[in-house]
Amino acid sequence: MAKRGIVIIFLTLVLIASSVCSFIHRSEQDEEPITVYLWSIEMMNEYVPYVQSQLPDVEIQFVVGNNDLDYYSFLNENGELPDIITNRRFSLNDAAPLDDCLLDLSGTEQAGSIYYGYLENYRNADGEVKWLPLCGVVDGFVANRALFEKYDIPLPTDYASFVSACKAFEQHGIRGFVADFAYDYTCLEVLQGLSIPEMMSFEGQTWRHAYETTEPGTTSLDDTVWPAAFETMEQFIQDVNLKPEDTELSYTPVIEMFQNGEVAMIRGGADFVSSNNNPDIMDPVILPYFGQNGEEWLLTYPAFQVALNNDLNNDMEKKQKALRVLDVMLSEEAQNILANKKDVLTYSKDVELERSEALNNLEPFISSNHLFVRLASSDLFAISQDVVQKMIEGEYDSQQAYEAFNEQLINPKASEKDIVVTFDKAYPYEFRANGGNQATSVMANTLRELYSTDVLIAPGYSFTSPIMNTGYTEQMAGYMIMPNSLKVWYREMSGAELRELLRVSVEGKEGVFIPFNKGSLPTVSGLSLEVKEKSNRVFTLSNVKINGKDLQDSETYTVAYLNTESYQDKISAALYPSEEEPFIVGDERVINTWKTAMKEGHLLAEPSDYITLK
């Protein structure tokens, strides 16, 4: 009798213990994560896994978002503003619409660790600090020192020598300077970089402060600073002999020209210098923006700015977690990983970043604090692109440019308002152990329909936002797919191959993306995965089912794999080293396919329970 009692008690205890463990396990699995939106997929490489690894007790949903504050405003309008957002393109006035929904960080330890001078750039009219900058990227002219030596042309030390060098190279049939003027940021940076003295004058600083602290369209260009800036630009175009077709130059051809010795100087950053430092071939060296008045400045900008959702104030526990995440994101190690030895400048008092020799010649500018932080409002990017390109093309002289710039500045283009699609059903962007992420599943299933394949695999960084019950403009619909460079890669493969591809996607592979938390697991369509989570967020693919049945190795399936080109190359190299082009790449970027489908009224597919995490 007593023995039976003991057995019953033991079994009861076992049941209770297993229930509690199960509950705890489920609770851990389905714990509400801290959502961190990344401005770029580049952060996914090492930075994000590092941050997650430092916070084993915090589940972080990293999402590759957009480098556009409008996107976060859109999310905010629909009550989906993430806990932490990051953005590179930034100005206080761009960020102003989000001010009310962002946490004031001025009184935080994290803000306290930013040098006073830099932090002041983020103080709004109310004295609040809503954004904190991470390390500064250095931008300037990059000269091919080997080419200079080859032609015995001295490296420029000021604007005059810069122009002389350009002219000297032209005599050798070599362009003195070109830049990827196809991009708005190049146009903006060259325009501002050449006019840093004006921008840093008392008037320039006063104007900048006024511009950034007022709503777009209310502050026109300063009539002292900016005419000079356009004149400088005009003079520069002439001095370096920029051609109208240069406005179509993108990054790759410019780099190729530079590597091929077809151009002596380009616009570039310290990261390019340190990562392409090969004296035998190129030996790049970074030079400051030479002011035409003799002043020399470096143009810098933060790698990104980070802000926290003000709603965190409603949940102190979550706020503390978010602040811990922010702390790690701003930590020295994280910043070093982010910089990847690409010679960035720190803004934080307690952070020392490694610096390569590539920046040695910039030390005087750094020590004298001749570091200009670009003014990077979205308006200025667009206007700069338009005006600078037209100046290069000869359409505007300096005065016209000034006027056109001013016109666009005080009469900003109305933001796109046309709703191209309205979703009548919302799906949250959150990972569930039983089923996966509904929002990404909807997008994956919809795209598989569009691509008409048996299977679609999208890495964890593929999709951006929840599906909201609201109207989407074309741009916002496009922002659902990230990164911009995401493409579709097709391959007909056997069940065995498919299983291996899925295994690599789930378990990761050295040199390829390795999922670091459940939010980074891939989204699949047309099949379902059974994944086991070991300790320390290590995942194992345990089973694959198609239509409820086990995947057959001998069967053949058409597979659409969504990926960026760089990641896809790694996948191909890892899985199909002997094949030159194992996948057939789709013509359209996924974002475009998606936008088109949405515009054309393609209905969203239903989500499916594509993953079971145990």
Added chain:
Amino acid sequence: MRKKAIEARSKYSKPIRSIAVMLFALLVLGSSFLYFRFVSTTIFEESSEHLSEIYTQIERSIDDLVSERWNIMDVWVPYLQDMNDEDQIYAYLEQQQEQWGFTEFYFVSSNGEYRTLDGIYGYLNLGSDLTKLIDEQKPIVVDAALPGSPELKVFAIPLAADSYKDYHYQAIAISYDNDDIVNILQTSTFNGQSDSYLVYPNGRVLVNNENIDHREISNFLAYLESDTDMAKEDVESLRQSFSEGLSGVTAFKANGESFYLVYCPIQSQDWMLLGVVPVDVVNASMSDVLTVTIVAIVCIVMMVFVALILYIVRQHRRSLEEKDAEIQYQQALFSTLSDNIDDVFLMLDAEDLNVSYISPNIESVLGIPEEEMRTNVSALRRVSRAFDGDSIFDSLSSISQGERKEWNREIINAETGDSRYLYIVAYRTEVNETECFVLVLSDCTRERNLNHSLNEALEIAQSANKAKSNFLTNMSHDLRTPINAIMGFSELLNSDAEKGEIVREYASKISSSSQHLLEIVNDILDMKKIESGKTVLNIADFSLSDLMKEQYDIILQQAQVKNQKLDMCCKGNYSDRVMGDKTRLSQILLNLLSNAVKYTPAGGHIRFSLEGENQFSGDKVLVRFTVADDGYGMSEEFQKKLFDPFSREETQQKQGIQGTGLGMAITKNIVDLMGGTITVKSRPGEGSTFVIELLLLSAESEGNEEKCDQKNKDKEMVENASIEGMRILVAEDGEMNAFVIKALLDREGAISEIASNGEEALRMFESSVPGTYDVIFMDIQMPVMNGYEASRAIRLCNHPEASSIPIVALTANAYEEDIKKALEAGMNAHLAKPINIETMKQVIHHLQTKESAEGVD
């Protein structure tokens, strides 16, 4: 009643004591709390004031420092403007740098650009302060630290636009590292244990001295919120105070240590000065006082507590001692009782019958060692099967609370093997909330034996009582019968006095009845005499055949009356004449024969026989007298007490048969006295056979014959003795007796004089002439002077024959001691009443013979 009162008092005293202690403790705690609150408040106020004073001084120092640096530069302005020689300016400022110790001098342009004296250009990131400096023309202090450079404070003042070496400037500035400010912050008041900060109103740290082992703090308010016990609301309140430039003191706790936080605005800047000082450091001096006070209070309280505790402990100890003493007394009492009584106490656990208590006397009572019993209660089985199996132990379980069971069991002492009787009582009770059985094993062996003896004695007493009742009843009857005859015949004598023949017949009847009465009295006296060991055998030779014949003749008449057949025979080769007490022998034979007649119905047969056998060469004769009848017989039970005095078997057949119940007892005693045996065989309805065996001295042997001859001669002399003519003084107070004696003596021819008491007898003897009296018969119990006194007086008087005159005691006191006392009183012989003239003659003769023999000599 007293116990209840004590219990009640004990019941209520504990809670009352507890409440009193609690109230006292609460009082102490409350007082302590109020005191500490008062002290803490006072200390906080004092400390706040103290800290405020100190940090106000620091704030003024910092203000002075800033003002001083601005003032220094203000002094330079006229020089700079007046000096045209740039080399002079350089030298002047270099000298100033040496004097004031600034790290760098800057010509500052309107956009924050600078040029140093040495021609180094740079940019001071003055932020919004640039507007203040250039636009508002106000002096500023800026934290101009840059990555890779040391902490730097730039003090700048505006001035009229000017130029130095073609560098246009609108302000000048000097920079200092933070050391001098830190030096000010690092007040020595607290021995370097304080921590001071210059912060912006939002808490951002501008400068701090970092004396305390704090981690790097970038924002003090954030630090307070995240790393201290300060509530968020309090932090916000502090933030508000910072924003409004208010001063104050508060406290917080970090890493388990308490700190004062004093804050005050820097008047000249939008800064706040914060001081963080450990409470212990600030309150060090006051803490000493407080500590002493606290120690004193604690000591007093402790002493009170200790005293209270000691009192309670003492009371408790006393109570315990009293209880211990009581327990020890009870234990001693119990042990003494246990040791001295035959009760064994056992306490057994109700569940498993394990021994909880056992009284130490178990070994003496049961023979089982105490230790053995403690380990195994089954050891009881060694002494009795009563403790086996389903007996007492099994019965225990059926006893309910308050119920008791009892057993009487015989046991065998395991050590001695003695049989003992136990009275066992078991009951169930509860001790210390544990159910147990209590067994009391009382050794009642002595009581049982005593009761047994008492019962036996009671039975004997009852039997004796009954016998005596019967005796008295019989005596009454037996005595009354002859008395009745005597009285009746005496009456008849009066009426028929003239009729000589009838008178003689009546006299004969009276004599016979008197003789019977005397026999009865003699029997009783005999019995009394035998029992008291006073019987003396009167040995003389006699003829066995004569004895047989005489008895036969006596009984034959009685047997014939009842028509019984009486046979007599003598068998064997034996000496007929033997030495013995014929009278006693006759007495016992007559007893047996008369009983045979009495207890044999009419027509019955009685056999009276003698078997004789010479033994020891004819010196002795073994004689066996047998009296057998076929009468009623006796039960076996009665046969056992046949020889007890006053024993008579009461059966229907024996009703009406006279008897004292002493006959057989006398017979047995006399036989025993003679060294013989008497046996009886009897069965109810079949009759009884009594056999007496005696070993008698033969009178026919040579030595025995001489003795017999002498005795016979004596007897012959007595038979021939005559008292005729003798003068006899008789002292007798009883008139009747005196008359009878005188009549008998007169009948024998003797001359007698009567004295009514001893004194008279003495007087008569003293007054008589010698030869007046031949002998004196002296009664003993007499008025005036008893016989003993009179005899002594006679022996002591002056009469010539005082010592020689024979004095013979004549008394009813017939016991041996009476005889002895009489001889001691000077008397010469003793005669027991009733008066027998023959005996008197023999005694007189004997005394005369003795006197003459002594006279011959």
